[in-house]
Amino acid sequence: MKVAMTVNGQEATADVEPRTLLVHFLRETLGLTGTHWGCDTSNCGVCVVLMDGEPVKSCTVLAAMASGHDVTTVEGMERDGQLDPVQQGFMECHGLQCGFCTSGMMLTARALLDRNPDPTDDEIREAISGQICRCTGYATIVRSVRWAAAHPAQQEAAAT
Amino acid sequence: MQIPAEFSYERATSIDHALELLKSHGPETLLLAGGHSLLPMMKLRLARPECLIDINDLHELDFISSDGDRLRIGALTRHRALAESEEVARHFPIITDAERVIADPVVRNRGTIGGSLCQADPAEDLSTVCGTLRAEVVIRGPDGERTIPMVELHRGPYETTVAHGEILTEIRLPIRPGAGSAYEKVERRVGDWAIAAAGAAVWLDDGRIADAGVGLTAVGLDRGTATRAEEALRGRAPGDDVFAEAARLAAEDCDPVSDQRGPADYKRHLAGELVTRALRRATARALGQESTT
Ligand SMILES: Cc1cc2nc3c(=O)[nH]c(=O)nc-3n(C[C@H](O)[C@H](O)[C@H](O)COP(=O)(O)OP(=O)(O)OC[C@H]3O[C@@H](n4cnc5c(N)ncnc54)[C@H](O)[C@@H]3O)c2cc1C
Ligand code: FES
Numbered sequence: 001m002k003v004a005m006t007v008n009g010q011e012a013t014a015d016v017e018p019r020t021l022l023v024h025f026l027r028e029t030l031g032l033t034g035t036h037w038g039c040d041t042s043n044c045g046v047c048v049v050l051m052d053g054e055p056v057k058s059c060t061v062l063a064a065m066a067s068g069h070d071v072t073t074v075e076g077m078e079r080d081g082q083l084d085p086v087q088q089g090f091m092e093c094h095g096l097q098c099g100f101c102t103s104g105m106m107l108t109a110r111a112l113l114d115r116n117p118d119p120t121d122d123e124i125r126e127a128i129s130g131q132i133c134r135c136t137g138y139a140t141i142v143r144s145v146r147w148a149a150a151h152p153a154q155q156e157a158a159a160t
Numbered sequence: 161m162q163i164p165a166e167f168s169y170e171r172a173t174s175i176d177h178a179l180e181l182l183k184s185h186g187p188e189t190l191l192l193a194g195g196h197s198l199l200p201m202m203k204l205r206l207a208r209p210e211c212l213i214d215i216n217d218l219h220e221l222d223f224i225s226s227d228g229d230r231l232r233i234g235a236l237t238r239h240r241a242l243a244e245s246e247e248v249a250r251h252f253p254i255i256t257d258a259e260r261v262i263a264d265p266v267v268r269n270r271g272t273i274g275g276s277l278c279q280a281d282p283a284e285d286l287s288t289v290c291g292t293l294r295a296e297v298v299i300r301g302p303d304g305e306r307t308i309p310m311v312e313l314h315r316g317p318y319e320t321t322v323a324h325g326e327i328l329t330e331i332r333l334p335i336r337p338g339a340g341s342a343y344e345k346v347e348r349r350v351g352d353w354a355i356a357a358a359g360a361a362v363w364l365d366d367g368r369i370a371d372a373g374v375g376l377t378a379v380g381l382d383r384g385t386a387t388r389a390e391e392a393l394r395g396r397a398p399g400d401d402v403f404a405e406a407a408r409l410a411a412e413d414c415d416p417v418s419d420q421r422g423p424a425d426y427k428r429h430l431a432g433e434l435v436t437r438a439l440r441r442a443t444a445r446a447l448g449q450e451s452t453t
């Protein structure tokens with residue numbers, strides 16, 4: 001069947017089997033391997049992408065269900081050669097070690113900051129509670145998101 | 161790699177269209193809402209539909225509205241919307257309690273109340289909540305609409321009375337005076353299914369419990385409703401002795417099994433304890449002694 005969606009601002013169309021999961025469509029059909037694929041059981045959150053601005057686990061969404069929708073992956077976070085403040089925060093505050101969970105964590109953080117530009121540590125922890133990190137112990141992830149929230153570009157975006 | 165077996169895919173554009181699609185496809189056709197129960201089951205071949213009808217475009221089924229006597233919730237309402245609704249929190253804090261502990265925020269962005277109730281998993285929290293609140297569910301089929309009490313929706317684990325060709329469209333919750341409600345769940349880790357959970361609702365009148373709802377999740381209670389506990393509460397003045405008696409009856413009537421979430425005797429103990437806690441909180445809320453947020 002034919003699917004057509006916007007991925008990182010660009011039209012993506014392809015012929016896929018109805019059973020194709022969004023995670024495999026992104027990784028294999030479009031070659032966007034920044035979205036990771038882990039537990040395959042909706043538990044770990046490494047496959048998180050944004051669909052219409054909200055985080056979803058792409059191992060549990062069919063590509064067919066995403067057809068007609070707007071999908072953002074980690075590859076789409078950078079704007080005009082400028083890393084998203086969230087990405088900068090993860091670099092500055094050691095928000096990652098192996099990087100396996102990182103794209104999902106950053107996208108969830110982006111969606112959180114879009115709704116709530118100044119989240120508390122508890123709100124950050126709640127937002128990422130469906131995603132597992134085996135390396136950092138989460139403390140540096142929370143710090144990274146706080147860093148991004150305090151970033152001038154983020155505060156400007158929040159003010160407009 | 162877990163991939164579902166082959167199926168064909170249709171996307172419904174309206175309830176009537178979904179009904180037509182159900183009619184024109186064989187009995188091995190299933191509706192696809194959030195997909196967060198169905199797709200994992202299909203990956204494991206625990207479900208093997210030949211056709212899926214995606215109902216995610218049926219925005220007409222995505223609503224929360226009150227008409228004075230009852231709160232109406234569309235079947236496609238996501239967990240997230242229920243968790244964030246002030247109207248829901250005001251009338252039925254038990255739903256807000258439950259939504260805070262159902263799965264995780266990302267899963268809650270997709271999962272729907274209709275999918276939860278139709279999945280009929282014995283560990284599904286919203287089934288207990290809706291039973292406790294004496295909900296009615298509206299089911300639409302080719303011959304029109306029928307309304308049944310929540311307790312008649314489930315035939316058994318993973319089995320409902322929604323027939324092939326029918327759609328659950330709406331959940332109706334009666335709004336009654338003197339109400340308070342609460343949900344208490346114990347899980348192994350954040351986002352997990354319940355080891356055990358209890359829901360309680362009380363409707364107070366003149367210092368007495370005019371009516372009560374008591375439900376249990378994941379502990380093998382028939383229809384999820386503790387009828388004897390409810391009876392023991394009716395007409396009594398609320399208090400710890402009365403709650404303890406109700407909790408004892410509820411724990412006696414459930415039939416938990418030992419599994420990786422814990423041994424049966426532990427779950428039975430939890431069932432009683434959680435009923436007591438839920439009744440205490442529900443009563444405090446009915447009396448305005450606890451804020452509902
Ligand atoms: C990691 C994880 C953890 C979870 N933890 C919990 C938890 O702690 N507590 C809890 O209660 N739930 C939990 N869930 C389940 C979650 O709440 C699901 O979203 C929910 O059970 C199903 O909703 P859905 O919209 O995804 O349904 P789907 O998966 O789309 O559908 C489920 C079933 O219902 C049928 N169906 C759907 N909508 C309708 C309708 N309108 N009419 C008739 N039939 C319909 C489908 O055909 C299918 O058989 C968890 C899920 C995951 C993935
Ligand atoms: S791969 Fe999707 S949640 Fe783990």
Ligand code: FES
Binds near residue numbers: 097098101132136
């Ligand atoms: S950085 Fe390794 S899993 Fe999170």
